Amino acid sequence: MKFRLPPWIRPRAAIALLVACVVLAIGPLLHEDVYVHNLLTLTFIGIAAALAWNWLGGYLGQVSFGHAAMFGIGGFVSARAELSVGAPMVLAWFIGGIVAGAFALVWGHPTLRLRGPYFSIATIGVGEATRLVCTYWDSFTGGSSGLSLPVHGDLKHTLYWYGLVLAALALAASYALRRSPVGLSLLAIKSDVEAASDVGVSSTRLQDLVLFLSGSTIGVCGGFYASYFSYIEPGDMFGFDRSISWVLMGVIGGIGTIAGPALGAIIFVLLRQYLIASYPQLYLGLYGLLLVLVILFEPLGLTGLFLRIVHRARPDLMVSGPVEEPLSATATPVAETREAK
Amino acid sequence: MERFADLLIAAVLLAGLYATMAYGLGLIYGVLRIVNLNHGGMIMAGAYAGWYVHETLGLDPYLSLLPVAAVSFFAGILVYRLLVRRLPRGAAGGVQSLLLLFGVWLIVRNAAYLLFSGNDQTLRTSYATRAVAVGPALVSVNRIAVFAVAIAILVILHLLLTRTYVGKAIRAVAQNPDSCTLVGISVERIYALTFGLGTALAAAAGLLGASLFPFNPTFGASELLKSFVVVVLGGLGSVAGTAIAALILALVEVFAIVVIPAYLTAAVGFVLLVLVLVVRPGGLFGQRVLG
Numbered sequence: 124m125k126f127r128l129p130p131w132i133r134p135r136a137a138i139a140l141l142v143a144c145v146v147l148a149i150g151p152l153l154h155e156d157v158y159v160h161n162l163l164t165l166t167f168i169g170i171a172a173a174l175a176w177n178w179l180g181g182y183l184g185q186v187s188f189g190h191a192a193m194f195g196i197g198g199f200v201s202a203r204a205e206l207s208v209g210a211p212m213v214l215a216w217f218i219g220g221i222v223a224g225a226f227a228l229v230w231g232h233p234t235l236r237l238r239g240p241y242f243s244i245a246t247i248g249v250g251e252a253t254r255l256v257c258t259y260w261d262s263f264t265g266g267s268s269g270l271s272l273p274v275h276g277d278l279k280h281t282l283y284w285y286g287l288v289l290a291a292l293a294l295a296a297s298y299a300l301r302r303s304p305v306g307l308s309l310l311a312i313k314s315d316v317e318a319a320s321d322v323g324v325s326s327t328r329l330q331d332l333v334l335f336l337s338g339s340t341i342g343v344c345g346g347f348y349a350s351y352f353s354y355i356e357p358g359d360m361f362g363f364d365r366s367i368s369w370v371l372m373g374v375i376g377g378i379g380t381i382a383g384p385a386l387g388a389i390i391f392v393l394l395r396q397y398l399i400a401s402y403p404q405l406y407l408g409l410y411g412l413l414l415v416l417v418i419l420f421e422p423l424g425l426t427g428l429f430l431r432i433v434h435r436a437r438p439d440l441m442v443s444g445p446v447e448e449p450l451s452a453t454a455t456p457v458a459e460t461r462e463a464k
Numbered sequence: 465m466e467r468f469a470d471l472l473i474a475a476v477l478l479a480g481l482y483a484t485m486a487y488g489l490g491l492i493y494g495v496l497r498i499v500n501l502n503h504g505g506m507i508m509a510g511a512y513a514g515w516y517v518h519e520t521l522g523l524d525p526y527l528s529l530l531p532v533a534a535v536s537f538f539a540g541i542l543v544y545r546l547l548v549r550r551l552p553r554g555a556a557g558g559v560q561s562l563l564l565l566f567g568v569w570l571i572v573r574n575a576a577y578l579l580f581s582g583n584d585q586t587l588r589t590s591y592a593t594r595a596v597a598v599g600p601a602l603v604s605v606n607r608i609a610v611f612a613v614a615i616a617i618l619v620i621l622h623l624l625l626t627r628t629y630v631g632k633a634i635r636a637v638a639q640n641p642d643s644c645t646l647v648g649i650s651v652e653r654i655y656a657l658t659f660g661l662g663t664a665l666a667a668a669a670g671l672l673g674a675s676l677f678p679f680n681p682t683f684g685a686s687e688l689l690k691s692f693v694v695v696v697l698g699g700l701g702s703v704a705g706t707a708i709a710a711l712i713l714a715l716v717e718v719f720a721i722v723v724i725p726a727y728l729t730a731a732v733g734f735v736l737l738v739l740v741l742v743v744r745p746g747g748l749f750g751q752r753v754l755g
Binding site for chain 2: 240244378405422
């Protein structure tokens, strides 16, 4: 029997992802530049984390302002697994990810059951409370002096490819979570949870699933981060600005879109590297300003901008088929925006 | 036993502040169906405003309460007119308003860092250390004053909402904005007014809080969470419900300090929120909208 892809996978998208991966994978073999190498690795982690954030914030419309909690838990659990139990690195990441996902369920399950802003508000508290508890929990996190992981040889170099795999997996998962039948259910939950349950979509189970996936992916990112920097410390891992950075990546790229947050992560890492690093005293305000401007003028971020340009250039493309990305409830269909002007 | 009385009095006095703090959030949520994430920012701004006026002009924080609230009222209207009004209503607007107001909060917080640095500040008045005996317990004058002012604010608010035309209009809009348009209430103006009122309450609560606790630019984050707990627990807009919910939160917090290590108290508000959501998602008194 011939192997067939599920009908919701577009061959073109799969090929594009594969080509991008291959190019990025052989890149460092051809040209060695430590700075670019480092920047790319950090971007990969940013991409994976931003996409994971978007599964909750975008696909379900449950914005999290405290994902650093899971990042930190993932980081510290996997560091502990390596240090105390001697687990191999990748296994340690997985352990960290699963614990982080379980932790997300503990506080997220009760708050996700209700429509409205309960979850988002709770995340503000969870982020802060987790940071405080972990800072004081010396025996686990090493307190404010942190934990050091063993550094061996070429690890930092090798982690580039691990990071690439992580980002690619997250992108594939984003695609699957949106385009597969599960994605339609998520969309239904986001638009109208009662109507969704009327047609047999189990919102509780699906929301918990997405929460777990999101939390554990962020947790794996935390584990990766710990291995990459071989030193972690609660104030940094659980930092508030870490949580905000994912919100921003999602919003800049296009909240609720498939690949938008990945694009947002790339822009954000560059922005932080070149602009915000020069004005450290202004970074919070700049983040805030960006959020306000994007939400006011282009709620779908760069993806929305792109769609608008496409619409202007080739109106025929947009009218015929269903509008691709902004199927979500957050989205303003491009046609409507145009009419309003 | 004496310690118990001490803690009880402390909790009751704290509850006044919590009720004022929460009412601003609940009012906006009840009428506009938007959680004002900048609530925390305004609490922090109010604290700094009171402190700054006291440092530079020597004006007593209780006297600067009115001007600070008035300025915040207009700041709130400005935020509504410039930003919040432009968002779509309904589910989509919900997510967007969270993100937008979160952005405003970040800007306010950054402004505070730039103006006042990140150091902890305290509002030191001449009577800050004075205390009076209440029964067996010694209670600081400041705490009593904060409690009295908070109660006064709540009473005025209650009268405003139930006895005046504007108050009735606000409650009507909370119940059904479309019908209000039909009977000639300018819903947009009521929205702006409510947003201003909620913002003013946040700033007033922040100023009152500043005379009790040290604060820095991150002040307001846990206060936002506490306000939300009170709103969820007490239902929307009912002054009595808010007061009882605030009392419960204050009691749990104050007595938690006795049983659990100090660094875990940060989690108390949150645990309470989760418990409420699990046990009584509709709040203690069921869903009620303003009144």
